[in-house]
Amino acid sequence: MSILEIKELTATVDGKEILHGINLSVGAGEVHAIMGPNGSGKSTLSYVLSGRAGYEITGGDILLNGTSLIESDADERARAGLFLAFQYPVELPGVSGMSFLRAAVNARLREQGEEEVDQLGFVKIVRAEAKKLGISDDMLKRAVNVGFSGGEKKRYEILQMALLKPVMAILDETDSGLDVDALKIVSEGVNLLRHPERSMLVITHYQRLLSHIVPDRVHILSGGLIVKSGDKSLALEVEENGYAGIDNVA
Numbered sequence: 690m691s692i693l694e695i696k697e698l699t700a701t702v703d704g705k706e707i708l709h710g711i712n713l714s715v716g717a718g719e720v721h722a723i724m725g726p727n728g729s730g731k732s733t734l735s736y737v738l739s740g741r742a743g744y745e746i747t748g749g750d751i752l753l754n755g756t757s758l759i760e761s762d763a764d765e766r767a768r769a770g771l772f773l774a775f776q777y778p779v780e781l782p783g784v785s786g787m788s789f790l791r792a793a794v795n796a797r798l799r800e801q802g803e804e805e806v807d808q809l810g811f812v813k814i815v816r817a818e819a820k821k822l823g824i825s826d827d828m829l830k831r832a833v834n835v836g837f838s839g840g841e842k843k844r845y846e847i848l849q850m851a852l853l854k855p856v857m858a859i860l861d862e863t864d865s866g867l868d869v870d871a872l873k874i875v876s877e878g879v880n881l882l883r884h885p886e887r888s889m890l891v892i893t894h895y896q897r898l899l900s901h902i903v904p905d906r907v908h909i910l911s912g913g914l915i916v917k918s919g920d921k922s923l924a925l926e927v928e929e930n931g932y933a934g935i936d937n938v939a
């Protein structure tokens with residue numbers, strides 16, 4: 690069964706239709722990549738999936754494990770196991786990283802009918818996960834994303850993903866913000882979190898990231914539509930010929 694199923698999805702921003710009928714299905718445990726030119730609607734798709742205010746769904750449906758998400762707000766979607774890592778992570782001045790992470794993890798545990806973790810227990814879990822991702826204790830003590838470098842923000846998002854154990858993770862990647870080491874840590878983080886019951890959608894411009902995170906399927910988004918899908922070789926094709934070589938791309 691598909692973990693995420695997007696059917697004929699149309700969506701508007703400020704009254705302007707950006708997504709014109711997206712169809713996409715991600716199976717259990719699969720990692721799919723979305724590529725596409727600037728302005729093709731990739732980030733819009735991730736915002737629409739997350740339930741961000743201002744992005745209106747005008748048609749179609751989004752199913753997570755067979756249940757429609759379109760009537761749920763962003764918090765409900767997160768608790769249901771949808772995780773979004775944004776292209777431009779927001780800074781939350783004054784919000785302690787530890788309390789932010791613990792609130793998110795506990796909300797998810799409550800939803801699953803499990804017991805919440807106390808502060809001490811949580812600090813231990815976070816430290817262990819952070820260590821694997823090369824995140825320093827100092828970074829954990831700071832306010833969420835405030836003053837973090839681009840690469841540090843990305844590591845922090847992977848840490849959130851590791852802690853939240855989502856069923857569907859969507860990563861909108863700023864490849865340009867990642868140096869070679871950070872890119873490796875992010876992709877290793879993603880690969881570590883691959884799981885038969887966790888699916889991922891990785892939005893990226895570059896084959897470079899996809900050579901570390903080898904996707905099961907690659908989709909090309911252009912002008913608010915998926916114009917081509919294929920296996921990992923499609924990413925190589927784009928790298929070599931650009932999007933002009935793809936059929937049907939306007």
Ligand SMILES: Nc1ncnc2c1ncn2[C@@H]1O[C@H](COP(=O)(O)OP(=O)(O)OP(=O)(O)O)[C@@H](O)[C@H]1O
Pocket residue numbers: 702703705707725726727728729730731732733734776
């Ligand atoms: N608030 C808005 N009002 C009007 N148009 C918008 C708004 N937000 C986004 N758009 C338009 O929607 C289109 C898709 O933008 P989006 O950010 O989804 O592209 P993208 O594929 O993520 O691009 P990039 O590769 O540069 O990240 C663009 O033409 C953009 O100008």
Ligand SMILES: [Mg+2]
Pocket residue numbers: 731732733776861
């Ligand atoms: Mg974008």
